[in-house]
Amino acid sequence: SADNKNRCYENGIWTDCMTLRVLGETTLGAAANTIDVPLTADVEYLHCRIDTKGQTAAGTVFLRFNNISAAGAYQWNTYSIAAAAVVDAQDNNDTEMQLTGTDADTDPMSADIKITNFADRNKSVDWTSVISEPVNTNNNRYSGGGVYYNVATQISSVQFVTSASTFAAGSHAWCEGRDIR
Secondary structure, three states: OOOOOOEEEEEEEEEEEEOEEEEEEEEEOOOOOEEEEEEHHHHHHHEEEEOOOEOOOOEEEEEOOOOOOOOOOOEEEEEEEEOOOEEEEEEEEEEEEEEEOOOOOOOEEEEEEEEEOOOOEEEEEEEEEEOOOOOOOOEEEEEEEEEEEOOOOOOEEEEEEOOOOEOOOOOOEEEEEEEOO
């Protein structure tokens, strides 16, 4: 009762009965430049996912938190294998995190993002993403890590932004999370 939680005993250990819960989700009804996922609760661990049906023009997918796009709010490093070439890209003073390289118009893309979300610490972010290229073409794969510099509040919304186009209608993003104690 002190933690205001139900606890379950399974396989010799006590754990929270509730697992990760969906905190927000957005499906685009029409093409848009941004997929915004407002979160319904503050938690210390977030897991987010984006699945796009493609874009209206070739573009890069970026990640932002709390609608913040200020210079120096983020740093990131992305390691990619795109069209059989290995690339290591980074930025230590940016307005967002780069999740992919340039995505062709109609190619679907998906990404999984894991985020530490302590209110009084910078937020560390770890992601993997893939762009589904046509048959007989090398798929583009990205993995990376970054930091959101905010030690005052937890993340309350997540934005996925495309650089030069719009995400196709039906593209979807969601976040789930929990406190770990």
